[in-house]
Amino acid sequence: MTERPSHRLFAAVYDTATRPLERRLDRHRAYLARGLEGDVLELGAGTGAMLPYLAETDATVHAVEPDPHMRKRARSRAERLGVALELRSDLAESLSYDEDSFAAVISSLVFCTVDDPADALDEVARVLRSGGELRFLEHIGDDGVTRRVQEVATPVWRHCAGGCNLDRDTVERFDNHPSFETVETERVERLPLTPFVRGRLERV
Ligand SMILES: C[S@@+](CC[C@H](N)C(=O)[O-])C[C@H]1O[C@@H](n2cnc3c(N)ncnc32)[C@H](O)[C@@H]1O
Numbered sequence: 054m055t056e057r058p059s060h061r062l063f064a065a066v067y068d069t070a071t072r073p074l075e076r077r078l079d080r081h082r083a084y085l086a087r088g089l090e091g092d093v094l095e096l097g098a099g100t101g102a103m104l105p106y107l108a109e110t111d112a113t114v115h116a117v118e119p120d121p122h123m124r125k126r127a128r129s130r131a132e133r134l135g136v137a138l139e140l141r142s143d144l145a146e147s148l149s150y151d152e153d154s155f156a157a158v159i160s161s162l163v164f165c166t167v168d169d170p171a172d173a174l175d176e177v178a179r180v181l182r183s184g185g186e187l188r189f190l191e192h193i194g195d196d197g198v199t200r201r202v203q204e205v206a207t208p209v210w211r212h213c214a215g216g217c218n219l220d221r222d223t224v225e226r227f228d229n230h231p232s233f234e235t236v237e238t239e240r241v242e243r244l245p246l247t248p249f250v251r252g253r254l255e256r257v
Contacts, residue, residue, distance in 0.1 A: 056168060057119050057144065063215040064122035067100050075102065077242050078190065081251045082106045082161065085188045091156035094180065096145045096173070097163035099123050101130035101138075107159075108134045115155070117143040120215075145173035153182045161190040164223045166216050171226070178232035181256040187233065189254075192247040194220040203246060219247050227254055 086106035091113065095103055098116035100123055107114045114131075118124045119142050131138035143149050146169045158177050167173045177187050194203055203219040210219055228235050238252035 058166075058216055059120055059122065060215045061122045064100065064120060064126060067123070067215075068102075068126075071102075074244070078161075078249075081190045081241055081249075084251055085159050085161060085190055086110050086112075089157055092154060093157045093159060094148075094150070094155045095159045095161075096177070097160070097166065098127045098140070099162075101127035103159060103161055104130050104134055104136050104138070108136045112157070113137075113139075115139040115141070115150075117141050117145060117148065119144050144168075145176060147172075148176045148180055150180045152179045154180045156182060156185050158185070158187045159189075160187065162192065162217075164189070164191050164226075165193075165218050165221055168216075170221065170223065174226060174230055175232075178230065178256060183256055185256045186236070187227075187254040187256070188252075189223075189227070190241075190249065190251045191221075191223045192219070192244070192249045193223050195246075195248055199246065206246065224250055224252075227252070230254075232257060 082103055083106055089110040089112040093112040093114055095116040098118040114136055116138060118127055128140060141149060145167050158181055164170050194200055207219045224238055233254040234257050236253040236255050238250055240248050241251050242249040
């Protein structure tokens with residue numbers, strides 16, 4: 054069953070804990086936002102790390118964030134930036150938007166955490182217009198020894214990191230979904246236990 058996340062402490066330390074990583078993710082977040090216009094949905098907006106980038110676009114920004122502690126921070130950041138954020142508490146697995154609602158969907162570090170990534174991707178396909186893009190920045194499962202370490206570490210890591218899984222085969226899931234064509238996928242960063250990928254999928 055899909056549970057609604059609520060991680061007060063994780064939300065409180067998130068921005069401080071991720072600051073060193075954010076320096077490396079800056080250009081990838083810019084990639085996600087590049088040239089966006091029209092109605093754009095961000096999945097799992099967290100504390101609003103994408104908002105400074107989305108604020109520079111012509112997009113009308115919608116976001117879902119089911120964790121109330123994260124949502125509060127995202128709302129404050131949107132106010133500080135002057136972004137008219139339309140923020141809902143939906144889970145990515147059950148979006149409350151009509152089909153064909155969005156020109157693009159953004160996901161950064163979310164498919165590692167959603168309870169049911171298959172349902173979440175189906176929902177993205179449903180709300181995206183034909184020709185629209187899912188743009189993603191995600192960390193993924195590796196292979197070889199690192200994969201085995203990821204599998205062993207994930208149960209503990211999930212507790213410390215708001216439900217995050219280290220060992221998800223997210224790129225394979227994206228590549229194999231019948232409603233999407235992969236435009237590009239690139240490995241862009243690496244932390245000791247996890248590679249990062251960014252890319253774009255087009256809704257066919
Ligand atoms: C690692 S954080 C990433 C936050 C933000 N996207 C970023 O780039 O900093 C993962 C986020 O996904 C949210 N989340 C967890 N389960 C979710 C779900 N089923 N649907 C949508 N968001 C979810 C969490 O509450 C959290 O804010």
